[in-house]
Amino acid sequence: MPRTITVNLQTVTPIWTGDVDRTSDQVRETGLMGSVRWWTEVLIRGLGGYACDPTGDDRCAFDEEAFRRTGQAEDGLRDVCPACRLFGCTGWSSKLRLVVTDGQGGYEVNLNRAGVPFTMNFFELKPTLPQERWLLIKAVWLIVRYGSIGGKTPLKPPGQPDYGLVVPVSPLRLPRLTRDQVSTWLADLMAASPPLQRRQERAHPDWPDLRFFFFNDKTWLDLGKINEVMRSDSSGFLSGRRGVSKKVFSFQKGNRFWGYTRDEEMLDGVLGTLQRLGIRDTRTGEEVISEL
Template sequence: MSDTTVESAEATHTLSPRTLTVKIRTLTPLWTGGVDGTMDRIHETGILGSLRWWYEAIVRGLGGYACDPTEHTCTFDTNKYQGSEAPDKRQRLRDAGLCDVCQIFGATGWRRRFRLEVRPLEGGIDFTEGMFPSGRVHPDRRRPYRVGGWLLRGGYFGTLELHFTGEERILLCEILPTLLFIEKWGALGPKTSIGYGIIEITRLQIGEETYSPTHHDWHAQLSELVSQSCQGSRVGRWWFEGLSTSSPYQGVLPVLTNMFSSKVRFKVTDLNWWSEFREIQWLQVGQIGVDEAHWTGKQDQTPTGPFKIANPLSVSRIEHWVRYHKTFPLAPIVRTRLRYSDSNIGVCTDSNGESDWCKFIFGTVHGNEPICGYCGTKVKKDRNDQNRWWCSKGRVSLANNEVFSGKRIQSKVRVSWAYQIGDSEWEFRVWGWLPEHAQSARHRQQREEFLRTLKTSIGALSQLSPLSQLQISPECWVAKQENGETSHFLMTLLTGCP
């Protein structure tokens, strides 16, 4: 049975095709990637990949099944589909080899259930590229030193429309709630760890009907519209009705119930507030002074400073972003403060340099030998079972899918650029996820200590210059506590920070 035949056979169980158009304003630049690491246009693939990542995390948190897309385990089997006796189409598709996410986003033998067209409106792509320094200076084999930092690119600034076409149930009950969740708590597209992708939804058009977030009861209007369509949808019923199932996923993949988020707001009285950061002053002169730099190599091999910044990011371009796009690349600054300040949030130093835990929390570009997917500790084969692994930190045996091997470790902590939300008020987000091992008390304790320290460290940012002059205050903190009720946390995500 072909994919088309399957759709025909199930015609009586699907709703008519419909359109969903979501108008978006970028609060921080949107990045979707492209050829050779550049961005020549807004690529739908970057949007789709991000939507899928978030949808996977939400589905896992609500008790559904989402495969690891990097393993390519989902493949549609026609014979198994035909042989399934399940009365529900979704269960028949699962019997045929598709997880809940691949049923929507596609897999081998099964195409995606919706189409996406991106329509840029007012705005454009900024092709700026340059190094934003961290203040750390590293040894280098080919030259005396290398100034560390982040390569920042402009990305897309402005407004755009995401135009979806597909079954009504999928658009309203799966795609729309995912986008609304991203707007409220997360970010859209790649490069979210360094602040890209914060969006604001300014208008929704469902078929011929238009909905505006400025309308005081627009959420109630949407809930009434989709109440009948979403009866069989975990995601739709949770977002629009506050109903959720139990038994969320337990493992190392991103999941809604292991996420945390904070929104931090500050007020400014000086239009040039952003220029007071030491990183901006380094960019202005193109170098870092000896007394300000942190040399990461052996002390007796410290090179003579000052340390020149290769390809520094243009300060005039940063000023343009602040003045015209109302956003500032605060993410690298906050990430450096969190990772290397006295808060020691990631316990980032030990006798051998950066600790495994620190690299696990904040990420590393270097491949590692097999590590625990819950804490980053190097693991060895379990002596009692050679098909499993042993984590000495958590004192627990791990399955193969709980271990990372030879992979780049992505940061668990994401920080957005700062963006203006009022005449003199700005905001930035700190969010992320950290896996929780249900059977390891040590892992659970380490996770709880991390969350407590992170929350404290975010509050302590107000004491660091020049943030201390900006009347900074955390607006909210949302994270599931070790003994907290899952249902309560899921409800908090619906009713939490504005």
């Protein structure tokens, strides 16, 4: 029987999901699912696995020819990354459909203010593996514990409102797996697919990897401090450019900031700048991985 994975949350700030009129009066599940997928990709890379850029030229595609030869979906998925196996790619639809309901199970949901309870219902359209469910729930945990969800999160306080923060209203339910077991599964997928191995070798260095993230849930950064952090990177990666988001996200109401760098050297530069600014208790992605 298909299962439903439920996550019960409450908004700390408004959540921006956008709609056809570029407003956010009614929740759009695609915006939330996109955020969950992004954090799942970040987590997979942080655990040493490969997750493609689903919008890039080197994105995954289901192997229809291999599937026709054997009739086994796994043969068509052999060279598909773990994120695309779960969320879909060319020729392979998502294993999940997200439906958001309010605190009473209703479907008219508006998340444009703080204090709104809601449920993310992930309905199985195809059977999911325990490892995939672990990655999904841990991605939600990252969002809740350290990150953010939805759009408009790059807006900088205090001049702009905060968006994208949530808290759980019930414990997140995980499969009975350890981080090491999931890492082994990711490694096994790679070992079985030389094409995936080659794609990982040529993966773009700008793709976000949890190992090179930084998080702080004790304070927020004003625009001046954000600019100081960005100046620690002479390459311009942190500050972004037109059409490319900045890589530092700060939330005054949530007393939180997070961001990501390209590599360990850039991360060390950010951490040094934060220490110079008197900001303590910043956690690295590696430290957060140890909590999983």
